[in-house]
Amino acid sequence: MDRWQAMRMFVKVAETESFAATARHMRMSAPVVTRTIAALEDAIGARLFVRTTRSVKLTEAGSRYFDDCRRILADLAEAEAAAAGSYATPSGTLTVTASALFGRMHVLPIVTEYLDAYPAMSARTFFIDRPVNIIEEGIDVAVRIGRLPDSGFTAIKVGSVRRVICGAPAYFERHGIPTTPTDLKDHRIAASTSAWASPEWRFADDQRVLLHPTLSCNTNDAAIATALSGWGLTRVLHYQVGPALLEGRLRIVLSEHEEPPLPIHVLHPEGRHAPAKVRAFIDLAVARLRANRLLN
Structure with a gap:
């Protein structure tokens, strides 16, 4: 058994809580993953996971081993990358995710x-309006x-939205x-069901x-276009209508009744062990987003 590969496999199973997801990520068959984890448990002499038909959870011993494995593998990756120079010069492919409209407007x-x-x-963007599993999707x-x-994960606050x-x-x-x-009950409302499913x-x-709502739209763009046409009111995150607000084509009402703003974070899973490609992007993203007056 390749102990390093087995440890990497173990960490991935612990992070995804799935043998199948680990197999897909590591491009091997699920039975190979299952056998490798079983062999690792035999070698250690301890049960690492509690398996049911619906879930895979770490045991107490598995949790301790998981923390040690992540530290050991991170140190190994850092040593290898430093030797190869990848911690000094960005190289490879960077994968970035954000919500669809925010990604197009501010991240792209x-x-x-x-x-x-x-x-x-090179880069791959994954702009989508649903939660994304950062580890499983390779973000x-x-x-x-x-x-x-x-x-x-490491999270850096870069702004907020209303x-x-x-x-x-x-x-x-x-x-x-x-x-x-309550005055809104007497007004035409164009609601975006993609963001505000609740009435x-x-x-x-x-x-x-x-x-x-008099009109329900399945996209923010449609609800905003309706408001811009003068037909009715809509409710969105303020960055989504930032240009129209600055140009005077839309006006905000009831601002004194707004809930507290929502924070914006740049998030990554690798902490201080992040390679140069990630660190360089984070430095740029934090600077640009914090300087964006629509987000502060």
Whole structure:
């Protein structure tokens, strides 16, 4: 048994809680992964996982071994990379994820600037409006909006975004301006179901208003386009309408009733052991996002 390979396999199973996902990631068959973990348990003399038909969980001994293995493998990777020079010069492929619209508007320009700065690099973007398993999907860097669960990943706060209600000046001229959240019941609402599936909108001081949107749109872009046309009001994250706000094509209302802003973080799983390609991108992304006045 290749002990280094077995340790890498063990760590991946622990992170993904799946033999099948580990097999896909390491491009081998699931039976090979199962046999390797069993052989590792025999060699150590301890059970590392509790297996059921639905889950794979670390035992107490497995948890201790997992921490040691991650440290040992990280030190080994750092030594190998340092010898090869990859910790000094970015090389390879960088994979970055973010939500779809935020990624297109604010992350993609950073990615292309990064590629211009490091010609030896290539990049893959994964912009999608659903949670992404960073480890299982092989993500190097994630830009996340919202409060983060405990994960052990390195997270750097770069800004914040507000949930805002907005409409076109022409709409307010015809229909007036709502002054309290309950006034929204008397206005046309174009709701984006992709971001606000609940008909109950929440505000500061635990205020809640149950709304029945006149128009439900399955994308933020459609809801925003409807507001821009002067047909009704919509509620989105303020970065999504930043240019229209700056140009005066949309106006925010009820700002004094908004919930606290949502934080934006740049997230990566490798901590101080991150290779040069990740560290260089994070340095650039943090600087650009913190300088973006729409995100602060």
